[in-house]
Each structure stands twice: as structure tokens, then as C-alpha cells.
Amino acid sequence: MRLCVIGTGYVGLVSGTCFADLGNIVQCVDKDINKVNNLIKGKSPIYEPGLDEVIKKNFNAGRLIFTTDTSKAVNNSDIIFICVGTPNKKNSQSVDLSHVFKVVKEVIQCAKSKKILITKSTVPVGTGDQIELMFRKSKKKGFSIVSNPEFLREGEAIRDFRYPDRVVIGSDNKKVFSIMKDLYQPLTNKGAKFFTTTRRAAELIKYASNAFLATKITFINELANLCEKSNINIEDISLGMGSDLRIGSRFLRAGPAYGGSCFPKDTKGLVSTGEKFKTNLSLVKSVIKSNQNRKKLLVKRIDKIIGKKIKDKKIAFLGVTFKPNTDDMRDSTSLSMIPYLSKKGAKVSYYEPSGKKNHFSRFKNCVFVNNIKDACINADLVILHTEWDEFKSIDFKKIIKNNHFRIYDLRNLYNFNEMLNKKIKYYSIGRPNIN
Numbered sequence: 001m002r003l004c005v006i007g008t009g010y011v012g013l014v015s016g017t018c019f020a021d022l023g024n025i026v027q028c029v030d031k032d033i034n035k036v037n038n039l040i041k042g043k044s045p046i047y048e049p050g051l052d053e054v055i056k057k058n059f060n061a062g063r064l065i066f067t068t069d070t071s072k073a074v075n076n077s078d079i080i081f082i083c084v085g086t087p088n089k090k091n092s093q094s095v096d097l098s099h100v101f102k103v104v105k106e107v108i109q110c111a112k113s114k115k116i117l118i119t120k121s122t123v124p125v126g127t128g129d130q131i132e133l134m135f136r137k138s139k140k141k142g143f144s145i146v147s148n149p150e151f152l153r154e155g156e157a158i159r160d161f162r163y164p165d166r167v168v169i170g171s172d173n174k175k176v177f178s179i180m181k182d183l184y185q186p187l188t189n190k191g192a193k194f195f196t197t198t199r200r201a202a203e204l205i206k207y208a209s210n211a212f213l214a215t216k217i218t219f220i221n222e223l224a225n226l227c228e229k230s231n232i233n234i235e236d237i238s239l240g241m242g243s244d245l246r247i248g249s250r251f252l253r254a255g256p257a258y259g260g261s262c263f264p265k266d267t268k269g270l271v272s273t274g275e276k277f278k279t280n281l282s283l284v285k286s287v288i289k290s291n292q293n294r295k296k297l298l299v300k301r302i303d304k305i306i307g308k309k310i311k312d313k314k315i316a317f318l319g320v321t322f323k324p325n326t327d328d329m330r331d332s333t334s335l336s337m338i339p340y341l342s343k344k345g346a347k348v349s350y351y352e353p354s355g356k357k358n359h360f361s362r363f364k365n366c367v368f369v370n371n372i373k374d375a376c377i378n379a380d381l382v383i384l385h386t387e388w389d390e391f392k393s394i395d396f397k398k399i400i401k402n403n404h405f406r407i408y409d410l411r412n413l414y415n416f417n418e419m420l421n422k423k424i425k426y427y428s429i430g431r432p433n434i435n
């Protein structure tokens with residue numbers, strides 16, 4: 001099939017590339033000319049394991065085209081996916097749909113024949129209706145407006161695209177369902193469930209899924225607080241609860257506040273949708289509040305671990321992204337921790353496998369180093385922030401040249417008993433302190 005993907009970020013680039021890999025001709029459009037030029041030169045703008053190779057293969061085969069020319073891409077395609085960002089509005093919980101509507105206006109202006117226009121971006125209930133209205137007003141006929149929310153996770157995006165649990169299509173058009181079924185057949189053949197529903201339901205399924213996962217994380221994080229005070233290991237609770245198939249073990253790992261580009265904005269987006277429809281989603285509101293409190297709580301815990309005198313203390317961060325295998329910094333806990341510590345006069349060094357982050361450049365006493373050893377040497381405190389594989393087996397006693405260092409493990413990456421045996425002063429999440 002001939003596809004156009006507008007917005008080549010984490011979702012658009014992965015989806016476009018993987019659709020091309022299934023044999024489709026895909027035109028990937030982005031308004032960011034640097035991004036497009038780099039992609040044409042074979043440089044991916046994002047860190048996503050395995051993506052570069054699949055881009056190269058399909059680009060060289062002529063199935064994957066990168067362009068800034070929306071009109072050409074739209075008119076050379078039958079199906080258009082909108083994959084632009086849908087952040088929260090500034091100082092508001094509601095969703096900023098300006099990028100989506102801008103794309104819709106561009107499509108209305110340039111399309112010379114009817115198309116299937118799909119929102120893969122996460123959009124609130126009723127957005128498809130608004131898009132349909134825009135088309136009706138423009139008098140452009142024959143366009144089908146469809147919702148096909150995306151569920152891939154950064155860091156595992158290629159696998160998630162190729163082996164989704166389900167493909168959700170929201171439309172009221174039988175022909176559209178049949179075309180979409182054909183498009184996704186290579187994935188449904190491997191076991192993905194093909195689920196058709198109304199457009200509004202498809203839009204809500206995405207928000208409901210993210211809010212539920214955020215709730216699971218928040219629940220176990222709050223229980224971790226209780227475990228720390230009652231001398232219980234949270235991992236026993238996760239295991240004991242998660243073995244119940246009704247509950248399931250995933251998303252029951254205690255850690256920092258949830259972050260990333262989706263959960264924080266989508267929980268807020270769902271609350272604002274609730275308000276629009278005069279429905280109080282009090283549980284989701286509590287989740288958002290608890291998650292915000294968690295950021296403060298974890299920062300305050302640093303004070304407790306190293307004492308009030310943070311000034312001149314050497315603090316090393318291992319990882320700063322919101323999760324491993326991605327370069328995405330959106331809503332990462334490090335964005336509240338590092339500024340706090342820098343302002344208090346700590347000397348912060350960080351090593352991040354996906355590279356230096358501009359977010360911390362304005363802090364004079366915060367430096368990026370390009371290996372674990374240089375980050376940790378002489379550290380008073382090592383904060384294991386993101387559980388990249390290369391942090392799993394560090395011999396801290398060997399690389400840190402003082403005997404009073406402490407480790408604050410935000411992901412419970414290290415084995416508690418091992419830390420105990422090595423007599424390392426060790427603080428983790430929902431487990432007793434070793435001090």
C-alpha cells in the first residue's frame with residue numbers, strides 16, 4: 001500500500017519504517033528540515049535499538065522516503081497517518097491539539113483525491129469528530145477519518161510494532177476496517193488481535209490504557225513507601241501480588257515517579273476529557289498527585305541519605321533518561337533531581353549511554369562524562385537513575401576511591417544481599433536501608 005506518515009518522531013519514524021519493512025511504500029514527512037536531511041543521510045534523530053538498520057534497509061530499497069513536502073507525500077499516498085505530538089497545553093491539563101489540526105488543514109489544502117486519514121497520535125475523545133467537521137466545512141468529500149492509537153514503548157518500539165498485543169481501529173466504515181485489516185495482516189497473522197470499534201472508543205482506549213498502567217505503577221510506589229517504614233521488601237509484595245493472574249506481574253516494579261512522553265500527559269489529558277464531559281475521574285486525579293509528590297519525596301530522601309550538607313558533595317548519576325534504551329528525557333525524574341542538587345551546591349557528574357543532555361548545560365556544577373568510572377570516581381553518592389544494562393554489574397568498591405560512598409538505587413537494580421555482604425551503604429526503593 002502507499003502510506004504517508006506525518007511527524008517522524010518516536011512513533012512516526014518507527015511506524016513508518018516498520019510499515020515499509022512490511023513491503024509498503026511509505027512517505028515520512030516532517031516539518032523539521034534538519035531531521036529530514038539527517039534521515040536522508042542515514043542518521044536517525046532518536047536512539048531506538050535496531051531502528052537504524054531497518055531504516056537503512058528500507059531507504060536503500062526505495063520503500064522509505066523522507067521529505068518535508070507534505071503535499072507531494074499526501075498525493076502519492078492512499079492512507080495518511082498523523083503522528084505529531086499532542087502535549088499538554090502550557091500550565092493546563094488539557095491537550096494541545098494545534099499540531100494535529102495544523103496537519104489536518106494542510107491535508108485539506110493539498111489533497112487532490114479522497115484518502116483515509118488516521119490519527120495515530122494520542123488524541124482526546126471527540127478529536128476525530130472535530131477533524132470530520134473540518135473536512136465537512138471545507139467541502140472536501142470522501143475522506144474517512146479513523147482512529148488507530150499506537151501502543152509501542154520507546155526502547156522496545158520495533159518489537160512492539162511487529163508483535164503488538166492488539167491493533168485498535170476506530171471507525172464507522174466497513175470498507176475502512178477491511179483496508180486496515182489488510183494493512184495489518186502481517187501482524188495479525190502472527191497473533192495480534194485486530195479490534196474494531198467506534199472512533200470515540202478507540203480514542204478513549206489509548207487514554208484508559210495509559211492511565212491504568214500509570215495507576216499500577218503509582219500503587220506499587222505508594223506501597224514501597226509503606227514497606228520502607230515497616231521493614232518489608234517491596235519485591236516480595238510485587239511477586240506475591242503479581243502471581244495472581246487477575247493482577248499480573250507487569251508494571252508492579254517500584255521505582256521513581258512515572259515519566260516519559262506519555263503517562264504524565266495522558267493521565268492529565270484523561271482528567272481534562274472527564275471535565276469536558278462533566279465526569280469526575282477522581283482516581284486518575286489522585287494518581288497524578290501521588291506521582292508529583294513522589295518526585296519531591298525522592299529528592300528529599302537524598303537529603304536524608306547524605307545529610308543536610310549537600311554543598312560540595314560529589315554526586316554521580318548513572319543514567320538520566322526516563323527509562324533505558326531511549327534518549328527521551330521528557331518528564332524524567334532527573335529533571336527535578338539534578339537542578340535541586342546543583343542549586344544546593346553539589347558537584348554533579350552524570351554518565352548517560354544515549355549521550356549528553358542539553359537540559360543540564362545551564363548548571364555550572366553539573367558535568368557530563370562519557371564513562372561509568374569517571375562519573376563515579378570519588379563520589380559521595382551514586383544515584384542509579386536509569387537501569388541501562390551496562391550498569392548491572394559495576395564493581396563500585398573497585399572504582400570509587402573513598403570508603404564512605406553511598407548508593408541510591410532508584411530501580412532496585414542491585415541485589416540487596418550482595419550489597420549487604422559487600423558492606424556497601426545502600427539505599428533502594430521499598431527495601432531496608434544498609435547504612
Ligand SMILES: NC(=O)c1ccc[n+]([C@@H]2O[C@H](COP(=O)([O-])OP(=O)(O)OC[C@H]3O[C@@H](n4cnc5c(N)ncnc54)[C@H](O)[C@@H]3O)[C@@H](O)[C@H]2O)c1
Nearest residue numbers: 007008009010011030031032083084085086121122150154
Ligand atoms: N513516544 C511514545 O512512546 C508514544 C507511544 C504511543 C503514542 N504516542 C503518541 O504519538 C504522538 C507522537 O509522539 P512522539 O513521541 O512520536 O512525538 P515527537 O515529538 O517525538 O514527534 C513529533 C514529530 O512531529 C513533527 N511535526 C509536528 N508538526 C508537524 C507538521 N505540521 N508537519 C510535519 N511534521 C510535524 C515534529 O517535528 C516531530 O518530529 C503523540 O500523540 C504521543 O502521545 C507516543
